[in-house]
Amino acid sequence: MTDGDILKRDDLIWYFTLEEIKPYLDHKIRNVTFREAVLSFMGVKTTTDVESDYCKACKAAGKDHCDTCDRDIKVIEEPKKGKTLGK
Numbered sequence: 001m002t003d004g005d006i007l008k009r010d011d012l013i014w015y016f017t018l019e020e021i022k023p024y025l026d027h028k029i030r031n032v033t034f035r036e037a038v039l040s041f042m043g044v045k046t047t048t049d050v051e052s053d054y055c056k057a058c059k060a061a062g063k064d065h066c067d068t069c070d071r072d073i074k075v076i077e078e079p080k081k082g083k084t085l086g087k
Helices: 006-015 018-041 053-060
Strands: none
Touching: none
8 A cells, every 4th residue: 555655554553454455466466467468468488487587598508408417506706806906
């Protein structure tokens, strides 16, 4: 009911019952469903359909082990080099 406005949070908690909020929740469900339908019509894929960057990089490297991949991704950072003045 607050649409992200945290200033209305206390009023919502203390002055409304669940039965009074139910029509608004139904409205928000319809609103989100409509937005998802429009995005789907425009060709936007859901997050479950999109490959992760890790999978894309793995396939680009020529590795074909998707069925046994545990997706245990380790980020290795290069050591930072100290800055030198004048160079």
